[in-house]
Amino acid sequence: MGVTQYKCVIIDDEPAAHYVLISYIEKNANLILVSQCYNALEALDYIRNNPVDLIFLDIDMPEMSGIEFLKSLSSPPQTILTTAHSQYALESYDYGVIDYLLKPISLSRFIKSIERFLSFHQRDETDDPKNITVKVDGRNIELKTYDINYIQSYGNYVKVFTRQKIYLVSTTTQEILSNLSARTFMRIHKSYIVNLSKVEKYTESEVLINNEKLPIGITFKRELLEYLGKSA
Structure with missing residues (x-):
């Protein structure tokens, strides 16, 4: 049985953050990067028109914050927050966020976060009726x-x-x-x-x-x- 790949999107206004996350995503066979967005409005347009399993979302972005972005979606994809600020952690979990990664993000912490995401998704397809x-x-x-x-x-x-x-x-x-x-x-x-x-x-x-x-x-x-x- 082949490896199941989940479509993910990076939403962050910092190019350096994209670089780090891309390098980590490329190391994980279960993830496929389908879009890079540099602001929440751009991400809204993509997510409303394309299937997405997971988003890596920064909180502090121009025009619309990450929390405002989550509030605007009726059924947001599973979300991992990536931010330099920890004060939003408690509020973020009210919106179904599965993990909260503080920058700079280490590879080991990223892997743990993805394991949490996969634990809810990976199943034996022969056992689970579709x-x-x-x-x-x-x-x-x-x-x-x-x-x-x-x-x-x-x-x-x-x-x-x-x-x-x-x-x-x-x-x-x-x-x-x-x-x-x-x-x-x-x-x-x-x-x-x-x-x-x-x-x-x-x-x-x-x-x-x-x-x-x-x-x-x-x-x-x-x-x-x-x-x-x-x-x-």
Whole structure:
């Protein structure tokens, strides 16, 4: 099986920062650099029209800061901040940032950051079905498993929350879970199943996915936190 490559973009107004990141990206077989942007407005145009898996984002840029850039996107790609200033770290994690690299960035720290990113993405493709068939309004439709953010119990139905819309599916929580990969989806509460790759932030009592806070049930806490701890 070939190496999975993820499309990444550098967004930074400093040419020197691009030089360092390019040299590091070239050393990682899982990453492919698809664009270099020197301001946030340029990046907005590219990301809205092209698929991107990961962005390396500077905070202090002219016209629009990195934080303002993240706020402007309804569903931003996974993000690694690259900045010389640490005072924004806490705020940045409210926007799904997966890591925060202080300049000058060492190669070892960069590698650790990419390992965190890959931990949410790399899966055995033979084990993870790309699509599942569900019944909505009496007809069968196919959903891409990657698009699923989380699933909520709803009486004799479940609500499937995807990047595009919410589906009311005629099935039980346990039935739909049995059709999903255990490597990617986990029950975190009697009422919730989450796509582990979409967890942006977590505490001992809740996870954050697409700006939605979902509770962690006591029964499921240990397994979930052990997984997320290994991925942190």
